[in-house]
Amino acid sequence: MSSVLPRQLPLEVTLDDHSTFDNFFVSDANRQLVDYLTANDGSLRQQYTCLWGSEGAGCTHLLQAICHQVDAQSGSAFYFPLQNLHEYSPEIFEGLEGFSLVCLDDVQGMAGNAEWELALFSLFNRLRENGTQLVIAANASPRQMPIHLPDLQSRLQSGVVFQVHGLDDSDKLLALQLRARQRGFELPDEVAAYVLQRNDRRMSCLFDFLDQLDQHSLEKQRRITIPLVRELMGWRTSVSE
Numbered sequence: 249m250s251s252v253l254p255r256q257l258p259l260e261v262t263l264d265d266h267s268t269f270d271n272f273f274v275s276d277a278n279r280q281l282v283d284y285l286t287a288n289d290g291s292l293r294q295q296y297t298c299l300w301g302s303e304g305a306g307c308t309h310l311l312q313a314i315c316h317q318v319d320a321q322s323g324s325a326f327y328f329p330l331q332n333l334h335e336y337s338p339e340i341f342e343g344l345e346g347f348s349l350v351c352l353d354d355v356q357g358m359a360g361n362a363e364w365e366l367a368l369f370s371l372f373n374r375l376r377e378n379g380t381q382l383v384i385a386a387n388a389s390p391r392q393m394p395i396h397l398p399d400l401q402s403r404l405q406s407g408v409v410f411q412v413h414g415l416d417d418s419d420k421l422l423a424l425q426l427r428a429r430q431r432g433f434e435l436p437d438e439v440a441a442y443v444l445q446r447n448d449r450r451m452s453c454l455f456d457f458l459d460q461l462d463q464h465s466l467e468k469q470r471r472i473t474i475p476l477v478r479e480l481m482g483w484r485t486s487v488s489e
Contacts, residue, residue, distance in 0.1 A: 296407030
């Protein structure tokens with residue numbers, strides 16, 4: 249995230265270092281979307297883009313990847329999730345037109361809140377006037393979000409809209425193996441399948457387990473095998489108890 253942010257806003261929102269385009273497994277269903285987001289290093293993106301998909305589909309990962317991309321180009325990026333609005337004031341939107349890119353996550357969280365809807369509508373107009381790119385993400389398409397302010401509803405439907413498709417099990421296996429290779433080890437098919445069958449199937453949870461498995465393997469100085477996975481699962485269960 250841009251170094252400008254901590255001096256301007258008292259936020260504790262940071263980007264996940266792993267949430268980059270290189271770490272995003274691109275399924276066939278999401279190929280067109282990722283090509284759009286990354287074309288010519290993102291310079292071909294429209295001024296406003298909306299991503300929507302179910303929890304775990306990868307919306308947050310993609311928003312943060314865009315921010316990393318802009319930061320790498322010496323631009324200024326602002327990322328903010330809107331799921332806990334009670335902790336903040338709509339004043340948080342003031343001055344964001346000074347950034348190169350604004351990414352707002354979980355936009356469905358402000359639907360129906362008159363004060364926040366008006367603030368987002370005002371921000372939308374300021375960003376458009378200043379040429380700042382806006383990318384939002386939500387769990388439903390703009391047409392399906394229960395927005396009460398008609399002008400905001402119209403704005404949210406005015407840009408490029410993509411659905412982010414979740415991965416099926418075969419793609420999740422490939423995504424796990426890609427992440428393993430990026431961490432410097434190979435994850436055999438049978439081990440990947442075992443991990444998938446016995447864990448929470450959300451990719452964030454699977455990647456978290458993979459990180460723990462890698463660390464466990466290094467500590468034990470053992471290859472990653474199904475017995476090692478079983479051992480780690482038993483250790484985690486005993487610790488939680």
